[in-house]
Amino acid sequence: MQELPQQIVSGLATGSIYASVALALVLIYRSMGVINFAQGEMAMFTTFIAWQLIQLGMPVWAAFGTTIVIAFLGAIALERVVIRPVERASQLTVVIVTLGLLIVFNGLAGFIWGYVIKTFPSPFPTTPITIGGASFNSQDLGIIGVSLASLGLISLFFAKTKVGLAMRAAALYPDQSRVLGIRVSWMLALGWGLAAVVGAISGMMVAPVVFLDPNMMQGIVVYAFAGAVLGGIESPIGAVVGGLVLGVALNLLGTYVEFIGNDLRLPAAFLIIVVVLLVRPAGLFGHVHVRRV
Amino acid sequence: MSFFRLDRVAAFGVVAVVIAILPAFLPSYGSFELTYVAAYAIAILGLIILTGKNGQISLGHGAFIAIGGYAVAILATHAGVPYWIGIPAAGIISGLVGIAIGIVALRLEGVYLALATFALAVSVPSLLKRFSGLTGGVGGISLTPIAAPAGVPIDAERWFYYVAWAIAGVLFILTALLLEGRLGRSLRALRDNEIAAISFGVNPHFYKTLAFAWSAAYAGIAGALIAIATAFVSPDSYGFNLSITVLVGAVLGGLESLWGAVLGGLVVEFLPLWAQRINEAAPSVVYGVALVAVMLLMPGGLAGGILRLFRRTRPEASAPGATTHADSSVVAVPVQPVE
Numbered sequence: 001m002q003e004l005p006q007q008i009v010s011g012l013a014t015g016s017i018y019a020s021v022a023l024a025l026v027l028i029y030r031s032m033g034v035i036n037f038a039q040g041e042m043a044m045f046t047t048f049i050a051w052q053l054i055q056l057g058m059p060v061w062a063a064f065g066t067t068i069v070i071a072f073l074g075a076i077a078l079e080r081v082v083i084r085p086v087e088r089a090s091q092l093t094v095v096i097v098t099l100g101l102l103i104v105f106n107g108l109a110g111f112i113w114g115y116v117i118k119t120f121p122s123p124f125p126t127t128p129i130t131i132g133g134a135s136f137n138s139q140d141l142g143i144i145g146v147s148l149a150s151l152g153l154i155s156l157f158f159a160k161t162k163v164g165l166a167m168r169a170a171a172l173y174p175d176q177s178r179v180l181g182i183r184v185s186w187m188l189a190l191g192w193g194l195a196a197v198v199g200a201i202s203g204m205m206v207a208p209v210v211f212l213d214p215n216m217m218q219g220i221v222v223y224a225f226a227g228a229v230l231g232g233i234e235s236p237i238g239a240v241v242g243g244l245v246l247g248v249a250l251n252l253l254g255t256y257v258e259f260i261g262n263d264l265r266l267p268a269a270f271l272i273i274v275v276v277l278l279v280r281p282a283g284l285f286g287h288v289h290v291r292r293v
Numbered sequence: 294m295s296f297f298r299l300d301r302v303a304a305f306g307v308v309a310v311v312i313a314i315l316p317a318f319l320p321s322y323g324s325f326e327l328t329y330v331a332a333y334a335i336a337i338l339g340l341i342i343l344t345g346k347n348g349q350i351s352l353g354h355g356a357f358i359a360i361g362g363y364a365v366a367i368l369a370t371h372a373g374v375p376y377w378i379g380i381p382a383a384g385i386i387s388g389l390v391g392i393a394i395g396i397v398a399l400r401l402e403g404v405y406l407a408l409a410t411f412a413l414a415v416s417v418p419s420l421l422k423r424f425s426g427l428t429g430g431v432g433g434i435s436l437t438p439i440a441a442p443a444g445v446p447i448d449a450e451r452w453f454y455y456v457a458w459a460i461a462g463v464l465f466i467l468t469a470l471l472l473e474g475r476l477g478r479s480l481r482a483l484r485d486n487e488i489a490a491i492s493f494g495v496n497p498h499f500y501k502t503l504a505f506a507w508s509a510a511y512a513g514i515a516g517a518l519i520a521i522a523t524a525f526v527s528p529d530s531y532g533f534n535l536s537i538t539v540l541v542g543a544v545l546g547g548l549e550s551l552w553g554a555v556l557g558g559l560v561v562e563f564l565p566l567w568a569q570r571i572n573e574a575a576p577s578v579v580y581g582v583a584l585v586a587v588m589l590l591m592p593g594g595l596a597g598g599i600l601r602l603f604r605r606t607r608p609e610a611s612a613p614g615a616t617t618h619a620d621s622s623v624v625a626v627p628v629q630p631v632e
Contacts, residue, residue, distance in 0.1 A: 035404050037411065085589050091403040092350055093588050096544055099352070100584030103537060107577025115573070214574075218533065222412050229408070263423035266416035273412050277401055 015247020040221030232286025339511030361516025387513020395505025433527025547594025
């Protein structure tokens, strides 16, 4: 009976990756009402940057820090150049533009670094940690720790800092915020920067596990979508809980339900998205919007 | 009926003649490549109906192409159904699945529909691998290569070229005729202002589901043609990239005009072949940059750009009916938020 807690912990580890990407998606959705389909590929691309820095001889943690700064500044620049012109365009336009970015980043990574799978160094020790007879992969525990810590820092940032408050105001009441002197458009760019940081962390956490290649995030981003939808696409807490629940549930289903196995995990995520959107579109933590027509 | 306006009939005639005589000037491999253009054009035509005319986003049309391809393959290998029945059957089966997805899509607006169809597109290969008893799993299914019927003095590539383009031509005329009438008007009205359309008596559930099924049927026929031309189907050729290819074709070709389908088909067949010479990853970069650039600079796509050029040089053609059609592109008109 030691397998079950191990499976749950490794589910929580993948779940915290989904949670991070889901949170990145929610950060942008809340401020602009759009889904950034390129979020996963941006995370993959920044992970490649980290890999390159490590190859050039930088210590692992220093490379992580540098990558986070690059991700932050790069995403802000991207928002200014590509997203700003379509800020007020139809949803279809924005969806297609972010899809275009998805393809560009995927292609660029292939162009620069090729499609050969690369190992990515893990910053965590490889010795398992034994608690009460069950031994846990310390990499899993490290992933959970780093992801939850970064999610906690993000929520502290929004709750306790003036910039965080301004960002929330700009997302909820853009016109009133503008009157109060908040530069709403820049707040959106800042949101893109923060989302990219969260995404970069998740990419660097998952790369040692799934190995680094340009298609690394394609499946993960679908699970993140499912997690975000499950938790409620407007709720940051929902994204985290949804991601964790999904990670554990899919891991247990894949391990113990033979019919689902490894192949049906992605279709299961698709099914979760559809069912949640049909039955409870606001998700577990979202608010139901009432529209007057 | 403005469908029978002289300039439209003339344009269609010229294109039809060019397509008819082209194989005489090309090696048979050229005809083979252009067969794919016909198939892509049919799938893109479907996406133009759904996204361009009805405003519903689908990032998962690769799934319907997969259904069409596997339908014709499974019917041929398991039941010995000939291709001339298999192709329409693929369209019907895909259309029926399209009804199911379309009903779900009724409840998902805009970005949610994009999300769900994105997830569908990504999960197609693993579904195909899982049910390997029917689909042949990772190994896929090999099909009997098509041959020209006895007595027809052309090679197999050219024969199937004519088959594919004849189907494309019929579907093109059918689409233009149907979009001209009540059906097309209802689809466009739902796209531009759903509430106003409903109050004029347009049934949104019926027409939106119909648009999905119609579009899916075209993708299914395209899938059947691609499968027969390749003589092989396998899960990994129906991944997310295929859905992206169709979408890129529709956006680059132009969502507002049916001609966009032909232009889009040409682009997605030949642009990657050309870009591949630079680097294995270059097609993706070119696709992606083109998508973003078209959205920012030329929302009507190639067809929209060419039409606008024509209207600028021939002011008499910009009759009210002609311009409003082109200007009411779904990408240029922001969706009205309803408070």
